[in-house]
Amino acid sequence: MVVGGTSGIGLATARLLVETGEQVRVVARSEERLRRVAADLGGGTTWAVADVSDPDAVQAAVDGCVREHGRLDAVVTTAQPMAYGGVEQVPHDVLTQVVAVGVGGVGNLARSVMPVFRSQGGGSLVVVGSLLGEIAVPGMGAYCAAKWGQMALVRALQVETRRERGVHVSLVLPGAVDTPVYHLAGSYAGSAGSAPPPIVAPEQVAKACVRLLDHPRRAVHVGPGTLLTRTGFRMMPAIYDRLAGPLVAKVALRGPGVPDHPGNVFAPRPDGESERGGWTPDGRLRSGPGRRARWRRR
Numbered sequence: 001m002v003v004g005g006t007s008g009i010g011l012a013t014a015r016l017l018v019e020t021g022e023q024v025r026v027v028a029r030s031e032e033r034l035r036r037v038a039a040d041l042g043g044g045t046t047w048a049v050a051d052v053s054d055p056d057a058v059q060a061a062v063d064g065c066v067r068e069h070g071r072l073d074a075v076v077t078t079a080q081p082m083a084y085g086g087v088e089q090v091p092h093d094v095l096t097q098v099v100a101v102g103v104g105g106v107g108n109l110a111r112s113v114m115p116v117f118r119s120q121g122g123g124s125l126v127v128v129g130s131l132l133g134e135i136a137v138p139g140m141g142a143y144c145a146a147k148w149g150q151m152a153l154v155r156a157l158q159v160e161t162r163r164e165r166g167v168h169v170s171l172v173l174p175g176a177v178d179t180p181v182y183h184l185a186g187s188y189a190g191s192a193g194s195a196p197p198p199i200v201a202p203e204q205v206a207k208a209c210v211r212l213l214d215h216p217r218r219a220v221h222v223g224p225g226t227l228l229t230r231t232g233f234r235m236m237p238a239i240y241d242r243l244a245g246p247l248v249a250k251v252a253l254r255g256p257g258v259p260d261h262p263g264n265v266f267a268p269r270p271d272g273e274s275e276r277g278g279w280t281p282d283g284r285l286r287s288g289p290g291r292r293a294r295w296r297r298r
């Protein structure tokens with residue numbers, strides 16, 4: 001089951017799994033997009049509508065998976081919206097929902113999925129976190145809070161399940177990835193978000209997710225530059241703090257001016273979803289939904 005399997009890293013993961021002969025169920029909020037993606041992936045891919053922040057919807061998606069596929073061996077979750085803006089600028093309900101999806105969503109999945117894994121004698125949960133679960137970035141506080149919280153919850157779950165044979169929980173922590181997340185995001189920062197280079201392909205993160213299903217690890221980082229950034233944040237906080245603001249303005253919030261909006265935080269934006277966002281590795285927008293979204297805004 002790939003939660004968030006209709007776009008970006010989740011879609012790349014679902015595709016890779018189908019290509020290797022696995023039966024896949026994709027889960028997200030947009031029925032329209034789920035139907036299109038399942039038909040495109042083929043291979044008997046099934047789908048379920050669920051907002052991961054809703055425990056009943058998650059339970060129904062898991063129950064449906066076991067009913068339709070006979071079992072549930074693995075879950076990869078990538079579901080996470082983003083909202084740009086200073087801590088004082090992002091509205092309460094937006095901040096709360098970003099965290100509810102990132103942190104509450106993993107809790108909901110754990111509650112529904114772990115009993116199934118146990119009853120089958122094993123299973124693997126892979127959570128896609130972020131480099132921003134280990135560093136703090138100005139103008140991205142809501143997302144950082146979701147990813148830090150998600151990381152804490154996953155680490156606790158790893159310790160809680162460590163003696164259970166065959167039950168595994170892994171975490172993938174990418175740097176920037178070429179997906180539509182940047183133009184799907186909400187913004188209260190005055191401008192649209194951009195992918196900060198260096199940017200890797202979603203297929204690279206998908207490969208890490210699929211590998212973890214058979215070779216679980218506590219945490220795997222994906223992307224060049226993540227070690228340098230984490231080290232700077234931890235070992236040289238004064239220098240990090242001085243550079244972070246100007247760098248974010250230059251590389252992460254260099255999009256066109258936009259009025260405040262919640263993006264896909266509360267509702268999906270299926271027309272903006274795709275596997276890739278159209279970013280080059282060095283941060284230019286060459287094609288794809290991101291470029292179309294920017295032209296529409298002009």
Ligand SMILES: NC(=O)c1ccc[n+]([C@@H]2O[C@H](COP(=O)([O-])OP(=O)(O)OC[C@H]3O[C@@H](n4cnc5c(N)ncnc54)[C@H](OP(=O)(O)O)[C@@H]3O)[C@@H](O)[C@H]2O)c1
Nearest residue numbers: 004006007008009028029030051052080130177179181268
């Ligand atoms: N792209 C990056 O640069 C990057 C970097 C580091 C980490 N990550 C992490 O990688 C993961 C995937 O990101 P991405 O870039 O692939 O994002 P994406 O292209 O925006 O895809 C997000 C997926 O999650 C689904 N989703 C969003 N909110 C949901 C909810 N409440 N319930 C269920 N599904 C929901 C979306 O479908 P619906 O909207 O239809 O529900 C979509 O399928 C996220 O956890 C993100 O934090 C991304």
